[in-house]
Amino acid sequence: MTTIALITGANKGIGFETARHLAATGTTVLVGARDADRGKNAAAALSEAGADARFIPLDVTDADSIARAAADIDAEFGKLDILVNNAGIAGRLDGDGKPSSTALSTLREVFETNVFGIVALTNAVLRLLRRSEAARIVNVSSEVGSFAMTMDEDSPMWPMAAIAYPTSKTALTMVTAMYAKELWNTPIKVNAANPGYCATDLNANTGFRTAAQGAEVVARLATLPADGPTGTLWGYRWGATGADEYGILPW
Template identity: 70%
Template sequence: MTTALITGANKGIGYETARQLAARGMTVLVGARDADLGRAAVEKLKTEGADAHFIQIDVSDEESIAQAVARIDAEFGSLDVLINNAAITGGLDGNGKPSSTTLAAMREVFETNVFGVVAVTNAMLPLLRRAEAARIVNVSSEVSALTYIMDPDHALWQLTGITYPASKSALNMVTGMYAKELWDTPIKVNAANPGYCATDLNGNSGFRTAEQGAEPSVHLATLPADGPTGQLWGYLWGEDEYGQLAW
Protein backbone atom coordinates (compact mmCIF):
# COMPACT_ATOMS: atom_id res chain seq x y z
CA MET A 1 0.00 0.00 0.00
CA THR A 2 1.36 3.39 -1.03
CA THR A 3 0.05 6.34 0.97
CA ALA A 4 -0.01 10.01 -0.03
CA LEU A 5 -0.96 12.97 2.15
CA ILE A 6 -2.09 16.08 0.29
CA THR A 7 -2.70 19.21 2.36
CA GLY A 8 -5.50 21.53 1.26
CA ALA A 9 -7.03 18.65 -0.69
CA ASN A 10 -10.72 19.30 -0.23
CA LYS A 11 -10.94 21.37 -3.43
CA GLY A 12 -9.09 22.74 -6.44
CA ILE A 13 -5.65 21.49 -7.36
CA GLY A 14 -5.29 19.59 -4.10
CA TYR A 15 -8.46 17.61 -4.72
CA GLU A 16 -7.46 16.85 -8.30
CA THR A 17 -4.04 15.74 -7.10
CA ALA A 18 -5.67 13.31 -4.68
CA ARG A 19 -8.00 12.04 -7.40
CA GLN A 20 -5.19 11.42 -9.87
CA LEU A 21 -2.97 9.69 -7.33
CA ALA A 22 -5.88 7.50 -6.24
CA ALA A 23 -6.44 6.56 -9.89
CA ARG A 24 -2.84 5.33 -9.88
CA GLY A 25 -3.59 3.00 -7.00
CA MET A 26 -2.41 5.11 -4.07
CA THR A 27 -4.21 5.43 -0.76
CA VAL A 28 -4.87 9.16 -0.53
CA LEU A 29 -5.07 11.05 2.74
CA VAL A 30 -7.16 14.16 2.11
CA GLY A 31 -5.77 16.86 4.39
CA ALA A 32 -8.07 19.77 5.18
CA ARG A 33 -8.80 22.21 8.01
CA ASP A 34 -12.57 22.01 7.68
CA ALA A 35 -13.86 18.58 8.67
CA ASP A 36 -17.13 18.84 6.77
CA LEU A 37 -15.43 19.88 3.53
CA GLY A 38 -12.71 17.28 3.97
CA ARG A 39 -15.16 14.44 4.55
CA ALA A 40 -17.30 15.56 1.62
CA ALA A 41 -14.25 15.44 -0.64
CA VAL A 42 -13.43 11.94 0.57
CA GLU A 43 -16.95 10.71 -0.10
CA LYS A 44 -16.82 12.15 -3.60
CA LEU A 45 -13.49 10.44 -4.25
CA LYS A 46 -14.86 7.15 -2.98
CA THR A 47 -17.66 7.26 -5.55
CA GLU A 48 -14.89 7.03 -8.16
CA GLY A 49 -13.38 4.02 -6.41
CA ALA A 50 -10.64 5.84 -4.53
CA ASP A 51 -9.15 4.53 -1.30
CA ALA A 52 -9.48 7.91 0.39
CA HIS A 53 -9.34 9.00 4.04
CA PHE A 54 -9.88 12.37 5.66
CA ILE A 55 -7.05 13.78 7.77
CA GLN A 56 -7.86 16.95 9.68
CA ILE A 57 -4.84 19.23 9.56
CA ASP A 58 -4.29 22.96 9.89
CA VAL A 59 -0.78 23.64 8.63
CA SER A 60 -0.54 26.77 10.77
CA ASP A 61 -1.35 24.86 13.99
CA GLU A 62 1.40 22.63 15.41
CA GLU A 63 -1.02 20.70 17.64
CA SER A 64 -3.20 19.93 14.63
CA ILE A 65 -0.14 18.73 12.73
CA ALA A 66 0.94 16.53 15.64
CA GLN A 67 -2.50 14.94 15.79
CA ALA A 68 -2.37 14.24 12.06
CA VAL A 69 1.02 12.58 12.42
CA ALA A 70 -0.24 10.43 15.28
CA ARG A 71 -3.23 9.25 13.27
CA ILE A 72 -1.20 8.45 10.15
CA ASP A 73 1.34 6.60 12.30
CA ALA A 74 -1.35 4.57 14.03
CA GLU A 75 -3.37 3.71 10.93
CA PHE A 76 -0.75 3.46 8.20
CA GLY A 77 2.67 3.27 9.89
CA SER A 78 4.52 5.22 7.22
CA LEU A 79 4.03 7.81 4.49
CA ASP A 80 5.21 7.47 0.89
CA VAL A 81 4.23 10.88 -0.48
CA LEU A 82 3.79 14.30 1.11
CA ILE A 83 2.36 17.03 -1.08
CA ASN A 84 2.43 20.43 0.61
CA ASN A 85 -0.37 21.98 -1.40
CA ALA A 86 -2.22 24.18 1.12
CA ALA A 87 -1.66 27.88 0.40
CA ILE A 88 -3.26 31.31 0.55
CA THR A 89 -2.74 34.51 -1.44
CA GLY A 90 -3.58 36.97 1.32
CA GLY A 91 -5.09 39.44 -1.14
CA LEU A 92 -3.56 42.82 -1.93
CA ASP A 93 -2.96 45.74 0.44
CA GLY A 94 -3.57 49.30 -0.75
CA ASN A 95 -2.60 49.67 -4.40
CA GLY A 96 -0.98 46.22 -4.48
CA LYS A 97 2.56 47.56 -4.67
CA PRO A 98 5.35 46.62 -2.26
CA SER A 99 5.29 50.05 -0.59
CA SER A 100 1.68 49.57 0.52
CA THR A 101 2.10 46.02 1.81
CA THR A 102 1.50 45.50 5.52
CA LEU A 103 3.58 43.27 7.74
CA ALA A 104 0.37 41.63 8.94
CA ALA A 105 -0.39 40.50 5.39
CA MET A 106 3.13 39.18 4.90
CA ARG A 107 3.06 37.27 8.17
CA GLU A 108 -0.33 35.73 7.39
CA VAL A 109 0.75 34.42 3.99
CA PHE A 110 4.15 33.19 5.16
CA GLU A 111 2.51 31.41 8.11
CA THR A 112 0.71 29.07 5.71
CA ASN A 113 2.85 29.05 2.58
CA VAL A 114 6.29 28.79 4.20
CA PHE A 115 6.22 28.13 7.94
CA GLY A 116 3.37 25.65 7.51
CA VAL A 117 5.35 23.67 4.95
CA VAL A 118 8.37 23.48 7.26
CA ALA A 119 6.21 22.46 10.22
CA VAL A 120 4.37 19.74 8.30
CA THR A 121 7.50 18.41 6.59
CA ASN A 122 9.48 18.19 9.81
CA ALA A 123 6.62 16.45 11.58
CA MET A 124 6.05 13.96 8.75
CA LEU A 125 9.73 13.16 8.06
CA PRO A 126 9.93 10.22 10.47
CA LEU A 127 6.99 8.62 8.64
CA LEU A 128 8.52 9.44 5.25
CA ARG A 129 11.84 7.89 6.26
CA ARG A 130 10.04 4.61 6.97
CA ALA A 131 8.88 4.41 3.36
CA GLU A 132 11.03 2.65 0.78
CA ALA A 133 11.55 5.81 -1.31
CA ALA A 134 9.38 8.73 -0.29
CA ARG A 135 8.58 11.83 -2.35
CA ILE A 136 8.02 15.36 -1.04
CA VAL A 137 6.36 17.85 -3.37
CA ASN A 138 5.97 21.52 -2.47
CA VAL A 139 3.45 23.31 -4.66
CA SER A 140 5.12 26.53 -5.78
CA SER A 141 4.43 28.89 -8.71
CA GLU A 142 6.13 30.52 -11.66
CA VAL A 143 5.66 33.85 -9.86
CA SER A 144 8.35 32.66 -7.46
CA ALA A 145 11.06 32.90 -10.10
CA LEU A 146 13.08 36.12 -10.22
CA THR A 147 14.29 35.04 -13.66
CA TYR A 148 10.79 35.67 -15.04
CA ILE A 149 9.59 38.42 -12.70
CA MET A 150 12.58 40.61 -13.58
CA ASP A 151 12.37 40.09 -17.34
CA PRO A 152 10.62 43.10 -18.97
CA ASP A 153 9.73 40.91 -21.95
CA HIS A 154 8.00 38.26 -19.84
CA ALA A 155 4.26 38.29 -19.09
CA LEU A 156 5.02 38.18 -15.34
CA TRP A 157 6.87 41.52 -15.44
CA GLN A 158 3.54 43.23 -14.74
CA LEU A 159 3.25 41.70 -11.26
CA THR A 160 4.14 44.02 -8.37
CA GLY A 161 2.52 42.44 -5.29
CA ILE A 162 5.02 40.82 -2.97
CA THR A 163 3.15 38.67 -0.43
CA TYR A 164 2.35 35.58 -2.50
CA PRO A 165 5.36 35.70 -4.89
CA ALA A 166 7.78 36.23 -2.01
CA SER A 167 6.29 33.34 -0.08
CA LYS A 168 6.72 31.03 -3.05
CA SER A 169 10.29 32.22 -3.60
CA ALA A 170 10.98 31.35 0.03
CA LEU A 171 9.32 27.99 -0.51
CA ASN A 172 11.72 27.30 -3.38
CA MET A 173 14.66 27.83 -1.05
CA VAL A 174 13.03 25.60 1.56
CA THR A 175 12.60 22.93 -1.12
CA GLY A 176 16.23 23.15 -2.18
CA MET A 177 17.54 22.91 1.36
CA TYR A 178 15.45 19.82 2.17
CA ALA A 179 16.64 18.26 -1.08
CA LYS A 180 20.24 18.86 0.02
CA GLU A 181 19.65 17.40 3.49
CA LEU A 182 18.07 14.29 1.98
CA TRP A 183 20.40 14.11 -1.05
CA ASP A 184 21.96 10.79 -0.13
CA THR A 185 18.67 9.14 0.81
CA PRO A 186 15.94 7.62 -1.38
CA ILE A 187 13.71 10.64 -0.58
CA LYS A 188 13.30 13.17 -3.39
CA VAL A 189 12.16 16.74 -2.75
CA ASN A 190 10.91 18.98 -5.54
CA ALA A 191 8.71 22.02 -6.12
CA ALA A 192 5.81 21.86 -8.57
CA ASN A 193 4.52 24.65 -10.77
CA PRO A 194 0.83 24.08 -11.62
CA GLY A 195 0.63 27.12 -13.89
CA TYR A 196 -2.10 29.74 -13.76
CA CYS A 197 -5.13 27.60 -12.94
CA ALA A 198 -8.76 28.55 -12.39
CA THR A 199 -9.24 27.95 -8.66
CA ASP A 200 -10.71 29.73 -5.65
CA LEU A 201 -7.20 31.00 -4.92
CA ASN A 202 -7.44 33.48 -7.79
CA GLY A 203 -11.19 33.86 -8.18
CA ASN A 204 -11.17 31.19 -10.91
CA SER A 205 -9.38 33.55 -13.29
CA GLY A 206 -6.70 31.15 -14.51
CA PHE A 207 -6.45 29.75 -18.04
CA ARG A 208 -5.56 26.20 -16.94
CA THR A 209 -7.85 23.75 -15.17
CA ALA A 210 -7.32 22.39 -11.68
CA GLU A 211 -6.94 18.96 -13.25
CA GLN A 212 -4.10 20.25 -15.41
CA GLY A 213 -2.62 22.03 -12.41
CA ALA A 214 -2.40 18.76 -10.50
CA GLU A 215 -0.37 17.02 -13.19
CA PRO A 216 3.07 18.41 -12.18
CA SER A 217 2.54 17.37 -8.54
CA VAL A 218 1.45 13.90 -9.60
CA HIS A 219 4.49 13.57 -11.86
CA LEU A 220 6.88 14.56 -9.06
CA ALA A 221 5.09 12.34 -6.55
CA THR A 222 5.63 9.31 -8.77
CA LEU A 223 9.23 9.88 -9.85
CA PRO A 224 11.37 6.79 -10.43
CA ALA A 225 14.56 6.14 -8.51
CA ASP A 226 16.64 7.98 -11.10
CA GLY A 227 14.37 11.03 -11.11
CA PRO A 228 15.56 14.52 -10.16
CA THR A 229 15.55 16.17 -6.76
CA GLY A 230 15.84 19.84 -5.84
CA GLN A 231 14.06 21.21 -8.91
CA LEU A 232 11.20 23.57 -9.72
CA TRP A 233 9.30 21.59 -12.33
CA GLY A 234 5.99 21.97 -14.12
CA TYR A 235 4.13 24.18 -16.55
CA LEU A 236 6.30 26.40 -18.73
CA TRP A 237 4.55 29.72 -19.31
CA GLY A 238 3.58 30.26 -22.94
CA GLU A 239 5.02 26.95 -24.08
CA ASP A 240 2.10 24.66 -23.21
CA GLU A 241 4.46 21.94 -22.04
CA TYR A 242 6.19 20.78 -18.87
CA GLY A 243 9.81 21.01 -17.84
CA GLN A 244 12.29 22.44 -15.36
CA LEU A 245 11.81 26.11 -14.54
CA ALA A 246 14.43 28.61 -13.52
CA TRP A 247 14.42 29.55 -9.85
Protein backbone atom coordinates in the same frame (compact mmCIF):
# COMPACT_ATOMS: atom_id res chain seq x y z
CA MET B 1 2.43 -2.67 0.03
CA THR B 2 -0.05 0.17 -0.39
CA THR B 3 1.33 3.62 -1.17
CA ILE B 4 0.12 6.25 1.30
CA ALA B 5 -0.09 9.90 0.23
CA LEU B 6 -0.94 12.93 2.37
CA ILE B 7 -2.16 15.98 0.46
CA THR B 8 -2.75 19.22 2.33
CA GLY B 9 -5.61 21.48 1.28
CA ALA B 10 -7.08 18.56 -0.65
CA ASN B 11 -10.71 19.54 -0.26
CA LYS B 12 -10.75 21.57 -3.47
CA GLY B 13 -8.74 23.00 -6.35
CA ILE B 14 -5.35 21.56 -7.30
CA GLY B 15 -5.13 19.56 -4.05
CA PHE B 16 -8.41 17.75 -4.70
CA GLU B 17 -7.43 16.98 -8.28
CA THR B 18 -4.02 15.74 -7.10
CA ALA B 19 -5.78 13.37 -4.72
CA ARG B 20 -7.90 12.15 -7.63
CA HIS B 21 -4.81 11.58 -9.81
CA LEU B 22 -2.90 9.71 -7.12
CA ALA B 23 -5.92 7.63 -6.11
CA ALA B 24 -6.26 6.50 -9.72
CA THR B 25 -2.84 4.82 -9.41
CA GLY B 26 -4.08 2.76 -6.44
CA THR B 27 -2.59 5.06 -3.81
CA THR B 28 -4.43 5.53 -0.53
CA VAL B 29 -4.99 9.28 -0.31
CA LEU B 30 -5.22 11.13 2.98
CA VAL B 31 -7.34 14.18 2.23
CA GLY B 32 -5.93 16.92 4.46
CA ALA B 33 -8.39 19.72 5.14
CA ARG B 34 -8.76 22.32 7.86
CA ASP B 35 -12.56 22.23 7.74
CA ALA B 36 -14.14 18.90 8.69
CA ASP B 37 -17.24 19.18 6.50
CA ARG B 38 -15.26 20.25 3.43
CA GLY B 39 -12.71 17.50 4.03
CA LYS B 40 -15.30 14.77 4.59
CA ASN B 41 -17.26 15.81 1.50
CA ALA B 42 -14.11 15.75 -0.63
CA ALA B 43 -13.06 12.32 0.66
CA ALA B 44 -16.60 11.03 0.08
CA ALA B 45 -16.62 12.35 -3.50
CA LEU B 46 -13.29 10.63 -4.19
CA SER B 47 -14.47 7.40 -2.55
CA GLU B 48 -17.66 7.37 -4.60
CA ALA B 49 -15.46 7.46 -7.70
CA GLY B 50 -13.62 4.36 -6.45
CA ALA B 51 -10.71 5.89 -4.54
CA ASP B 52 -9.36 4.80 -1.18
CA ALA B 53 -9.65 8.30 0.26
CA ARG B 54 -9.75 9.24 3.95
CA PHE B 55 -10.29 12.67 5.44
CA ILE B 56 -7.61 13.80 7.86
CA PRO B 57 -8.10 17.05 9.83
CA LEU B 58 -5.11 19.27 9.14
CA ASP B 59 -4.57 22.99 9.51
CA VAL B 60 -0.96 23.64 8.52
CA THR B 61 -0.79 26.76 10.68
CA ASP B 62 -1.78 24.86 13.84
CA ALA B 63 1.02 22.94 15.61
CA ASP B 64 -1.43 20.71 17.53
CA SER B 65 -3.30 19.82 14.35
CA ILE B 66 0.00 18.90 12.64
CA ALA B 67 1.12 16.76 15.60
CA ARG B 68 -2.24 14.95 15.72
CA ALA B 69 -2.18 14.24 11.98
CA ALA B 70 1.39 12.88 12.15
CA ALA B 71 0.50 10.68 15.15
CA ASP B 72 -2.66 9.37 13.44
CA ILE B 73 -0.77 8.47 10.25
CA ASP B 74 1.92 6.74 12.31
CA ALA B 75 -0.70 4.78 14.29
CA GLU B 76 -2.68 3.68 11.25
CA PHE B 77 -0.04 3.19 8.55
CA GLY B 78 3.36 3.40 10.26
CA LYS B 79 4.83 5.24 7.27
CA LEU B 80 4.16 7.88 4.64
CA ASP B 81 5.21 7.54 0.97
CA ILE B 82 4.10 10.84 -0.54
CA LEU B 83 3.73 14.27 1.05
CA VAL B 84 2.12 16.94 -1.10
CA ASN B 85 2.43 20.34 0.54
CA ASN B 86 -0.36 21.93 -1.46
CA ALA B 87 -2.28 24.14 0.99
CA GLY B 88 -1.73 27.78 0.19
CA ILE B 89 -3.31 31.19 0.31
CA ALA B 90 -2.97 34.27 -1.87
CA GLY B 91 -3.38 36.74 1.00
CA ARG B 92 -5.16 40.06 1.19
CA LEU B 93 -4.50 42.83 -1.30
CA ASP B 94 -3.62 45.89 0.76
CA GLY B 95 -4.26 49.20 -1.00
CA ASP B 96 -2.97 48.99 -4.56
CA GLY B 97 -1.24 45.73 -3.67
CA LYS B 98 2.25 47.10 -4.24
CA PRO B 99 5.14 46.50 -1.81
CA SER B 100 4.87 49.98 -0.30
CA SER B 101 1.17 49.40 0.54
CA THR B 102 1.58 45.92 1.98
CA ALA B 103 0.93 45.43 5.69
CA LEU B 104 3.38 43.26 7.62
CA SER B 105 0.40 41.34 9.00
CA THR B 106 -0.47 40.30 5.43
CA LEU B 107 3.06 39.08 4.79
CA ARG B 108 3.09 37.17 8.08
CA GLU B 109 -0.28 35.54 7.37
CA VAL B 110 0.79 34.36 3.92
CA PHE B 111 4.15 33.07 5.15
CA GLU B 112 2.46 31.21 8.05
CA THR B 113 0.57 29.04 5.57
CA ASN B 114 2.75 29.00 2.45
CA VAL B 115 6.16 28.61 4.11
CA PHE B 116 6.19 28.01 7.88
CA GLY B 117 3.29 25.54 7.71
CA ILE B 118 5.13 23.49 5.12
CA VAL B 119 8.33 23.33 7.15
CA ALA B 120 6.36 22.43 10.30
CA LEU B 121 4.42 19.62 8.61
CA THR B 122 7.42 18.27 6.71
CA ASN B 123 9.46 18.07 9.91
CA ALA B 124 6.58 16.40 11.73
CA VAL B 125 6.21 13.59 9.17
CA LEU B 126 9.82 13.21 8.00
CA ARG B 127 10.39 10.19 10.24
CA LEU B 128 7.37 8.53 8.55
CA LEU B 129 8.69 9.42 5.09
CA ARG B 130 12.06 7.90 5.98
CA ARG B 131 10.27 4.59 6.66
CA SER B 132 9.05 4.52 3.04
CA GLU B 133 11.19 2.76 0.44
CA ALA B 134 11.30 5.83 -1.78
CA ALA B 135 9.34 8.77 -0.45
CA ARG B 136 8.47 11.83 -2.53
CA ILE B 137 7.85 15.34 -1.22
CA VAL B 138 6.17 17.83 -3.53
CA ASN B 139 5.90 21.47 -2.52
CA VAL B 140 3.35 23.28 -4.63
CA SER B 141 5.19 26.47 -5.49
CA SER B 142 4.79 28.84 -8.43
CA GLU B 143 6.51 30.58 -11.29
CA VAL B 144 5.59 33.87 -9.59
CA GLY B 145 8.40 33.08 -7.14
CA SER B 146 11.03 32.89 -9.88
CA PHE B 147 13.60 35.71 -9.80
CA ALA B 148 14.52 35.13 -13.45
CA MET B 149 10.93 35.38 -14.68
CA THR B 150 10.06 38.30 -12.39
CA MET B 151 12.93 40.36 -13.78
CA ASP B 152 12.37 39.45 -17.45
CA GLU B 153 10.43 42.22 -19.20
CA ASP B 154 9.18 39.70 -21.77
CA SER B 155 7.81 37.34 -19.11
CA PRO B 156 4.12 37.23 -18.09
CA MET B 157 5.46 37.70 -14.53
CA TRP B 158 6.84 41.18 -15.29
CA PRO B 159 3.59 43.11 -14.54
CA MET B 160 3.23 41.44 -11.12
CA ALA B 161 3.81 43.94 -8.34
CA ALA B 162 2.56 42.31 -5.13
CA ILE B 163 5.03 40.88 -2.63
CA ALA B 164 3.30 38.59 -0.12
CA TYR B 165 2.38 35.67 -2.37
CA PRO B 166 5.39 35.79 -4.76
CA THR B 167 7.96 36.08 -1.96
CA SER B 168 6.32 33.19 -0.10
CA LYS B 169 6.74 31.03 -3.19
CA THR B 170 10.36 32.15 -3.65
CA ALA B 171 10.99 31.12 -0.06
CA LEU B 172 9.19 27.82 -0.61
CA THR B 173 11.29 27.02 -3.65
CA MET B 174 14.47 27.60 -1.60
CA VAL B 175 13.01 25.54 1.25
CA THR B 176 12.56 22.77 -1.33
CA ALA B 177 16.18 23.04 -2.47
CA MET B 178 17.46 22.86 1.10
CA TYR B 179 15.41 19.77 1.97
CA ALA B 180 16.59 18.16 -1.26
CA LYS B 181 20.19 18.77 -0.17
CA GLU B 182 19.58 17.45 3.35
CA LEU B 183 18.07 14.29 1.82
CA TRP B 184 20.50 14.11 -1.15
CA ASN B 185 21.94 10.70 -0.28
CA THR B 186 18.61 9.11 0.55
CA PRO B 187 15.90 7.69 -1.76
CA ILE B 188 13.67 10.68 -0.86
CA LYS B 189 13.14 13.21 -3.64
CA VAL B 190 11.98 16.73 -2.90
CA ASN B 191 10.74 18.97 -5.70
CA ALA B 192 8.74 22.14 -6.14
CA ALA B 193 5.85 22.06 -8.57
CA ASN B 194 4.67 24.81 -10.87
CA PRO B 195 1.09 23.89 -11.83
CA GLY B 196 0.72 26.93 -14.10
CA TYR B 197 -2.05 29.50 -13.92
CA CYS B 198 -5.09 27.35 -13.05
CA ALA B 199 -8.68 28.49 -12.52
CA THR B 200 -9.31 27.97 -8.79
CA ASP B 201 -10.76 29.92 -5.88
CA LEU B 202 -7.23 31.20 -5.14
CA ASN B 203 -7.41 33.52 -8.16
CA ALA B 204 -11.21 33.91 -8.46
CA ASN B 205 -11.07 31.32 -11.24
CA THR B 206 -9.14 33.57 -13.62
CA GLY B 207 -6.52 30.98 -14.60
CA PHE B 208 -6.36 29.63 -18.17
CA ARG B 209 -5.52 26.08 -17.11
CA THR B 210 -7.73 23.67 -15.19
CA ALA B 211 -7.03 22.47 -11.66
CA ALA B 212 -6.76 18.96 -13.13
CA GLN B 213 -4.00 20.10 -15.50
CA GLY B 214 -2.16 21.71 -12.61
CA ALA B 215 -2.56 18.53 -10.58
CA GLU B 216 -0.96 16.47 -13.35
CA VAL B 217 2.27 18.38 -12.68
CA VAL B 218 2.03 17.70 -8.94
CA ALA B 219 1.15 14.02 -9.41
CA ARG B 220 4.05 13.53 -11.79
CA LEU B 221 6.54 14.82 -9.21
CA ALA B 222 4.84 12.72 -6.53
CA THR B 223 5.40 9.54 -8.54
CA LEU B 224 8.92 10.13 -9.88
CA PRO B 225 10.98 7.04 -10.63
CA ALA B 226 14.25 6.34 -8.78
CA ASP B 227 16.29 8.12 -11.46
CA GLY B 228 14.07 11.22 -11.37
CA PRO B 229 15.32 14.65 -10.30
CA THR B 230 15.41 16.19 -6.85
CA GLY B 231 15.71 19.84 -5.85
CA THR B 232 14.04 21.27 -8.96
CA LEU B 233 11.23 23.69 -9.71
CA TRP B 234 9.42 21.72 -12.40
CA GLY B 235 6.16 22.12 -14.24
CA TYR B 236 4.24 24.17 -16.76
CA ARG B 237 6.23 26.78 -18.69
CA TRP B 238 4.00 29.69 -19.68
CA GLY B 239 4.48 30.54 -23.36
CA ALA B 240 6.38 27.39 -24.24
CA THR B 241 4.83 24.92 -26.66
CA GLY B 242 5.19 21.32 -27.73
CA ALA B 243 7.89 19.31 -26.00
CA ASP B 244 9.03 22.43 -24.08
CA GLU B 245 5.64 23.01 -22.45
CA TYR B 246 6.73 21.16 -19.30
CA GLY B 247 10.18 21.24 -17.78
CA ILE B 248 12.48 22.80 -15.21
CA LEU B 249 11.83 26.48 -14.53
CA PRO B 250 14.52 29.03 -13.66
CA TRP B 251 14.96 29.99 -10.01
